[in-house]
Amino acid sequence: MDRRRFLATTTAGLGMGLAAESLTQDAPPLRLAVIGTGGRGTGLLRLALTFPEVQVPALCDIHEGRLNNAITLVREARGAAPEGYSRGPLDYRRLLERDDVDAVLVATPMQLHGRMSIDALRAGKHTLSEVAAAMTLDECWGLVRSERESGKTYMLAENCCYYGQNLAVRNMAEAGAFGELTYAECGYVHDCRALAFEGDGTLTWRGELGRDHNGNVYPTHSLGPVAQWLGINRGDRLESLATMATPTGSLHRYAAQRFGADSPQAKIDFALADSTSTLIRTARGAVIDLRFDMYSARPHPSTTYFTLQGLTGAYSDTGRQQEVWLEGRSPQYEWEPFAPYAGEFQHDLWKRHGAQASQSGHGGADFFAIQQFLEAVREGKPSPIPAADAAAWSSIIPLSAASIRAGGAPQAIPDFTEGRWRAAAG
Numbered sequence: 001m002d003r004r005r006f007l008a009t010t011t012a013g014l015g016m017g018l019a020a021e022s023l024t025q026d027a028p029p030l031r032l033a034v035i036g037t038g039g040r041g042t043g044l045l046r047l048a049l050t051f052p053e054v055q056v057p058a059l060c061d062i063h064e065g066r067l068n069n070a071i072t073l074v075r076e077a078r079g080a081a082p083e084g085y086s087r088g089p090l091d092y093r094r095l096l097e098r099d100d101v102d103a104v105l106v107a108t109p110m111q112l113h114g115r116m117s118i119d120a121l122r123a124g125k126h127t128l129s130e131v132a133a134a135m136t137l138d139e140c141w142g143l144v145r146s147e148r149e150s151g152k153t154y155m156l157a158e159n160c161c162y163y164g165q166n167l168a169v170r171n172m173a174e175a176g177a178f179g180e181l182t183y184a185e186c187g188y189v190h191d192c193r194a195l196a197f198e199g200d201g202t203l204t205w206r207g208e209l210g211r212d213h214n215g216n217v218y219p220t221h222s223l224g225p226v227a228q229w230l231g232i233n234r235g236d237r238l239e240s241l242a243t244m245a246t247p248t249g250s251l252h253r254y255a256a257q258r259f260g261a262d263s264p265q266a267k268i269d270f271a272l273a274d275s276t277s278t279l280i281r282t283a284r285g286a287v288i289d290l291r292f293d294m295y296s297a298r299p300h301p302s303t304t305y306f307t308l309q310g311l312t313g314a315y316s317d318t319g320r321q322q323e324v325w326l327e328g329r330s331p332q333y334e335w336e337p338f339a340p341y342a343g344e345f346q347h348d349l350w351k352r353h354g355a356q357a358s359q360s361g362h363g364g365a366d367f368f369a370i371q372q373f374l375e376a377v378r379e380g381k382p383s384p385i386p387a388a389d390a391a392a393w394s395s396i397i398p399l400s401a402a403s404i405r406a407g408g409a410p411q412a413i414p415d416f417t418e419g420r421w422r423a424a425a426g
């Protein structure tokens with residue numbers, strides 16, 4: 001669409017690639033199992049149970065208390081208790097053998113998502129995975145291959161792609177509002193130090209992540225929306241990256257303050273840098289500046305931030321305010337508040353489901369992570385965030401670590417679409 005036509009166009013018909021129908025009361029049953037019924041798994045399970053067609057025959061967690069809470073939740077919602085699986089870390093495989101399970105939600109610690117999702121697809125289950133999708137390139141490829149070979153739906157539950165403002169920016173980008181896109185800046189900057197330890201001082205999975213890995217270990221909340229704006233794997237692709245990291249110190253300091261300078265916690269040798277910055281180049285030459293920081297002391301509320309730059313317009317979301325500037329429409333040299341644009345370019349998903357969605361977590365975005373998966377499975381539509389996208393976004397984890405190890409040297413990002421990104425433009 002040329003720019004003049006775009007500026008004269010209203011929202012009608014613009015960039016509605018994700019249009020969805022409401023789920024209906026008479027949809028056929030969908031039998032969903034959950035692996036990992038901790039905070040996130042239980043939250044998403046609760047949301048799934050608001051869809052009448054969802055039945056839950058089985059749940060799995062190695063922690064019996066959390067498993068029993070989730071079993072009670074399902075029993076109260078559906079009248080029948082699901083079978084629980086809690087005989088150790090591989091018991092999920094017994095659950096996957098059931099032939100009365102159509103789909104699986106994987107909401108275990110991040111380090112387990114890749115293996116469990118591959119196993120679920122290979123067992124013939126549609127799979128919805130929490131973020132990130134995988135920790136290694138082998139797992140990334142494993143997801144792509146098992147999705148293809150199984151013919152089942154795989155979706156990454158990247159809720160940040162479904163924030164109202166992020167979908168509105170996607171509509172604008174797809175309609176050409178910013179002109180050709182050249183640059184984006186985004187980051188996940190969230191003080192998670194308190195989540196690294198249990199009350200008794202043992203490390204949580206988030207703490208183990210920081211102990212065992214360096215690099216950007218949580219890239220998808222920030223990169224996911226940007227990749228969708230830039231048409232990554234749909235006309236462009238992530239091609240290479242280089243990462244620089246600060247020293248590690250903030251979590252150590254926190255551990256010493258909380259548990260004592262001589263405590264075992266204060267002696268843990270954490271691998272994760274306080275902050276990492278990754279520069280990504282796309283095949284078409286756009287640049288993404290991606291920051292990750294989970295341990296620096298800072299106010300809690302802002303977690304993600306975004307900037308998008310095109311030849312004729314720009315968008316900025318600091319996490320506290322969103323602004324936009326469009327050549328020929330905005331006053332010269334002056335940012336405009338984004339709110340009127342968010343209304344004008346509201347995505348069809350929010351028009352259809354906004355009232356229901358806004359009751360869910362993360363600004364209503366959590367609703368769509370479930371709703372879009374159920375719709376794709378029920379209607380046999382392409383996954384909104386398939387394995388190739390999940391793999392490209394998650395490959396930042398091992399590749400940023402490799403770049404840091406190599407002194408910031410560029411690393412090639414595999415083409416997980418195996419060439420299909422060129423044909424998938426538009």
Ligand SMILES: NC(=O)c1ccc[n+]([C@@H]2O[C@H](COP(=O)([O-])OP(=O)(O)OC[C@H]3O[C@@H](n4cnc5c(N)ncnc54)[C@H](O)[C@@H]3O)[C@@H](O)[C@H]2O)c1
Pocket residue numbers: 035036037038039040041060061062063066088089090092107108109110112130131132157158159205362
């Ligand atoms: N999208 C979001 O906004 C968002 C928010 C929070 C968490 N998350 C993601 O959700 C995932 C879970 O996070 P959480 O905060 O719920 O953590 P959590 O620790 O509360 O829950 C994880 C659960 O997995 C269970 N588990 C561990 N190993 C298992 C195994 N082998 N088999 C079965 N169960 C196992 C644990 O006992 C625990 O109950 C993480 O990957 C995290 O990144 C996403």
